[in-house]
Amino acid sequence: MESSAGVLKKIKKGVLGSARGCGVFSLVQNSKWRRDRLLILGYHGVAIDDEHCWKPTLFLHPEYFRDRLRRIGRCGCTVLPLGEALERLYASDLPERSVALTFDDGTYDFYKHAYPMLKEFGFPATVYLTTFYADYNRPVFDVIVSYILWKRRCAFLNLKELIGENLRFELNSEAARLRATRTLLAFSSRRKLSAEDKDDLVVRLADAVGVDHQEILAKRILHIMTPREIGAVASNGINVQLHTHRHRTPSDRTLFLREIQDNRTRIEALTGSRPTHFCYPSGVYDDAFLPWLRDAGVESATTCDPAIATRSCEPLLLPRLVDSSTLSALEFEGWLTGVADMLPHRARA
Numbered sequence: 639m640e641s642s643a644g645v646l647k648k649i650k651k652g653v654l655g656s657a658r659g660c661g662v663f664s665l666v667q668n669s670k671w672r673r674d675r676l677l678i679l680g681y682h683g684v685a686i687d688d689e690h691c692w693k694p695t696l697f698l699h700p701e702y703f704r705d706r707l708r709r710i711g712r713c714g715c716t717v718l719p720l721g722e723a724l725e726r727l728y729a730s731d732l733p734e735r736s737v738a739l740t741f742d743d744g745t746y747d748f749y750k751h752a753y754p755m756l757k758e759f760g761f762p763a764t765v766y767l768t769t770f771y772a773d774y775n776r777p778v779f780d781v782i783v784s785y786i787l788w789k790r791r792c793a794f795l796n797l798k799e800l801i802g803e804n805l806r807f808e809l810n811s812e813a814a815r816l817r818a819t820r821t822l823l824a825f826s827s828r829r830k831l832s833a834e835d836k837d838d839l840v841v842r843l844a845d846a847v848g849v850d851h852q853e854i855l856a857k858r859i860l861h862i863m864t865p866r867e868i869g870a871v872a873s874n875g876i877n878v879q880l881h882t883h884r885h886r887t888p889s890d891r892t893l894f895l896r897e898i899q900d901n902r903t904r905i906e907a908l909t910g911s912r913p914t915h916f917c918y919p920s921g922v923y924d925d926a927f928l929p930w931l932r933d934a935g936v937e938s939a940t941t942c943d944p945a946i947a948t949r950s951c952e953p954l955l956l957p958r959l960v961d962s963s964t965l966s967a968l969e970f971e972g973w974l975t976g977v978a979d980m981l982p983h984r985a986r987a
């Protein structure tokens with residue numbers, strides 16, 4: 639039986655198709671209602687290899703991403719730098735069909751694929767950069783474990799050799815891969831493994847399941863941009879902003895503020911500019927964070943809650959549409975025009 643989410647998606651597709659067919663798209667996209675609103679789009683990655691098959695909700699094929707940029711242009715949207723877009727949102731001074739483009743984490747695939755395409759289309763963008771793995775330029779532990787297990791999804795894995803626990807996983811099942819990933823992450827967290835120790839575990843994991851780790855390193859899959867690459871994009875129109883140093887939001891105020899401070903210090907050193915805009919890692923937010931963010935001089939923060947921002951939105955809880963391979967071209971255009979915002983949608987966080 640089809641899930642309620644699947645049924646809702648089909649109904650929305652039908653409604654959007656009819657709305658476009660009878661001229662509602664152009665009516666809404668040219669309205670004052672849309673003009674008063676800002677669509678903040680969020681992206682995670684543009685695949686270097688097969689990451690879009692591993693996580694279609696996080697990665698887009700390069701041609702899919704190019705198609706998005708084409709549609710933004712064709713729809714007559716005005717793509718604004720995030721800071722200017724927010725200033726103009728709250729001053730009720732937005733141009734027609736305003737859009738701001740944001741990219742989370744600052745992975746190498748941004749540099750390789752997204753950045754040249756943005757230049758080609760002449761669109762400004764913001765990268766919310768997590769900085770720890772910029773300095774330690776190896777694959778990001780939490781995600782590379784999951785990716786490696788997915789790559790060898792027909793194999794068996796026994797964790798005995800790796801972490802001393804006699805646990806067997808059949809990697810052809812998504813649920814088992816998730817359990818294996820969680821077991822390895824929990825082991826690393828319990829043992830408080832250093833970045834080097836985690837990297838060593840990744841090398842041994844790849845070896846155990848027969849994945850070519852050297853190829854991952856050569857292609858720089860799931861790597862953060864190097865300091866040189868970050869400097870290059872920042873001096874060519876890409877705005878680099880806060881995403882915490884270690885991609886986490888501790889519930890302790892001092893630790894939370896340290897994450898922002900460490901992140902900001904590194905970004906300032908890399909770009910020469912002080913970042914004041916923030917994006918919650920993994921879209922996880924809590925009301926307790928708001929006064930801490932204000933104390934840290936943060937002007938805006940984006941979530942992964944899909945909606946179009948209005949001037950009545952709290953600036954530290956701005957909605958954002960996270961685009962993905964599972965969003966059809968029709969749904970995407972529905973968001974650009976504003977029609978999709980009028981239909982019911984689920985909060986992500």
Ligand SMILES: [Zn+2]
Pocket residue numbers: 742743881885918919920
């Ligand atoms: Zn992130």
